[in-house]
Amino acid sequence: MTLRVIRAALPVVIGYVALGMPCGILGAQAGMSLLQILLLSIALYSGSGQYMIASLYMGGYAPLALSMSVVLVNARQLLYSSALLVRFEGVGRGRATLAASNITDETFGVNMAEYEKGGWGAGACFGTNCLAQATWTAANVAGAAIGALVPIEAGLAAFAMTSVFTCLLLMQGRQPGNLAAVCGTAAALVACKLAGLDRIAVFLAACVGIACGFVAGRRDGDNEQGSDNVRGDDTDALA
Secondary structure, eight states, X not given: OOHHHHHXXXXXXXXXXXXXXXXXXXXXXXXXXXXXXXXXXXXXXXXXXXXXHHHXXXXXXXXXXXXXXXXXXXXXXXXXXXXXXXXXXXXXXXXXXXXXXXOOHHHHHHHHHXXXXXXXXHHHHHHHHHHHHHHHHHHHHHHHHHHHHSOOXXXXXXXXXXXXXXXXXXXXXXXXXHHHHHHHHHHHHXXXXXXXXXXXXXXXXXXXXXXXXXXXXXXXXXHHHHHHHHHHHHHHHHO
């Protein structure tokens, strides 16, 4: 592992220590064993997904609703992996797939930034991802061990999940699609709560938010295309 890989991964590693330990504490509070938390960090490796599993489980959500909610939230990882795969020119399919398999929001940003600088390949990408995942896994296990020994209020650990999603939301631009997704999700969540659909509220609200964002995004794109066509026609007329 090169020094450049370590330097690139360092900010993510530091952040994963701070986020991973509360996630492990929350998992222990939800009744997971150290082995279960370890395997979940390796197999799923999703901060938002692991926080959701522990929080929704403690909230009494049905397994199917819990699973589908996690799948929806983590579907974005497919886009990250696809964006990275096009960068792996001259790399075998198996090696490229492996390098893009354990990507997260943070490591995706780091890898894309390093690719822009040049001299960054699939090996460096995979090394960065593995270093981040190893840190996340160790932090989860450490948090679970601490949580089992020291009584910690679960609400404090659960707040880390809220903080993560708040940061992700604030990092998004104010495009019509993003605003429509937020408003649609919030409205659907309130409606589900009022209707007594607590156990599937997150899943249904996520579906509504995605639909609203997709429709608003397409409409905004069509409007921009129409504006470009109008400007083009005006230019032709002047010519």
